[in-house]
Amino acid sequence: MYGALNETETFLMTETYMTIREMCEAFDVTPRTLRFYEAKELLFPERRGTRRLFTRRDRARLKLILRGKRFGFSLEDIRQLLDLYDPTRENRTQMQRAYELGLERLADLEARRAELEEIISDLKASLDWGAKLLAEPQEVAAV
Amino acid sequence: MYGALNETETFLMTETYMTIREMCEAFDVTPRTLRFYEAKELLFPERRGTRRLFTRRDRARLKLILRGKRFGFSLEDIRQLLDLYDPTRENRTQMQRAYELGLERLADLEARRAELEEIISDLKASLDWGAKLLAEPQEVAAV
DNA sequence: CGTTACGTTGACGTAAACGTAATGCATTAT
DNA sequence: ATAATGCATTACGTTTACGTCAACGTAACG
Numbered sequence: 440m441y442g443a444l445n446e447t448e449t450f451l452m453t454e455t456y457m458t459i460r461e462m463c464e465a466f467d468v469t470p471r472t473l474r475f476y477e478a479k480e481l482l483f484p485e486r487r488g489t490r491r492l493f494t495r496r497d498r499a500r501l502k503l504i505l506r507g508k509r510f511g512f513s514l515e516d517i518r519q520l521l522d523l524y525d526p527t528r529e530n531r532t533q534m535q536r537a538y539e540l541g542l543e544r545l546a547d548l549e550a551r552r553a554e555l556e557e558i559i560s561d562l563k564a565s566l567d568w569g570a571k572l573l574a575e576p577q578e579v580a581a582v
Numbered sequence: 583m584y585g586a587l588n589e590t591e592t593f594l595m596t597e598t599y600m601t602i603r604e605m606c607e608a609f610d611v612t613p614r615t616l617r618f619y620e621a622k623e624l625l626f627p628e629r630r631g632t633r634r635l636f637t638r639r640d641r642a643r644l645k646l647i648l649r650g651k652r653f654g655f656s657l658e659d660i661r662q663l664l665d666l667y668d669p670t671r672e673n674r675t676q677m678q679r680a681y682e683l684g685l686e687r688l689a690d691l692e693a694r695r696a697e698l699e700e701i702i703s704d705l706k707a708s709l710d711w712g713a714k715l716l717a718e719p720q721e722v723a724a725v
Numbered sequence: 726c727g728t729t730a731c732g733t734t735g736a737c738g739t740a741a742a743c744g745t746a747a748t749g750c751a752t753t754a755t
Numbered sequence: 756a757t758a759a760t761g762c763a764t765t766a767c768g769t770t771t772a773c774g775t776c777a778a779c780g781t782a783a784c785g
Contacts, residue, residue, distance in 0.1 A: 509694070510654050523712075524708050551653075556695070559688065562687060569680065572677060
């Protein structure tokens with residue numbers, strides 16, 4: 440009777456809660472990864488007994504975590520960033536601090552965007568050059 | 583007489599070659615890092631005796647290496663990417679392959695740019711929200 | 726010619742981010 | 756009832772990207 444759920448409950452649960460396995464398939468990560476992120480306080484799944492139940496909040500956070508990783512942020516960096524999105528701060532000074540941190544992060548991100556633009560146009564130029572070489576084989580051989 | 587250089591030579595050398603110390607200051611990395619990159623075949627400094635002399639090519643590569651790192655690429659990833667910029671390929675099939683790889687990389691980068699735009703606008707939204715809360719302290723306290 | 730400064734090669738250490746057993750409990754299937 | 760499945764914890768292993776000595780070479784300087 441403890442963990443038994445009827446169909447309706449099961450449906451609702453899958454809406455709000457997800458098991459570790461469901462998370463793994465949804466986000467293409469291993470269980471080890473999710474447990475590791477919980478240990479590092481990046482995720483806070485609830486528990487039914489010992490089993491983890493991942494909430495909508497956990498899913499949103501995980502999405503941001505995986506994004507952050509793709510852009511070369513460490514998990515510790517990401518943990519800071521996550522707090523910026525999490526409006527669960529108590530007093531004004533903490534909010535103020537989070538806000539200022541957020542502005543700094545934003546500046547970082549916009550600098551990176553500019554750098555990314557540069558990388559893209561560099562690579563495009565390099566590819567155009569390559570395309571030329573591929574188009575006129577004789578001259579290349581001559582050089 | 584061996585390593586002795588007059589002023590003109592010294593000037594020209596600093597133009598084309600850089601010592602490990604100069605590289606470190608120019609790029610804000612440690613000697614260990616540069617030696618490590620050489621061991622991993624990311625850089626190919628020449629030698630005067632045992633001393634490393636970093637060329638213009640090395641500097642260009644290092645710039646790309648550090649960029650790549652900022653965007654979360656592993657050194658091995660970067661090593662592959664560097665070959666795309668390096669026009670030292672022999673035959674047509676290799677160039678063709680490099681070109682195709684370059685196109686794939688370009689697609690990756692443009693996808694990342696889109697993602698970065700999303701991250702930036704998300705963070706902006708989050709900060710706007712935070713700004714509102716900070717502006718009206720009473721209502722926050724009430725909730 | 727001794728010292729100082731800078732460079733070299735190993736060799737070993739370390740922090741981050743997981744992987745990989747080994748072991749145990751609790752439902753679920755047969 | 757027993758076997759299998761799924762999830763849990765604990766603990767040790769691994770890879771990447773360097774840091775940190777230790778021991779030595781050598782070039783320049785007073």
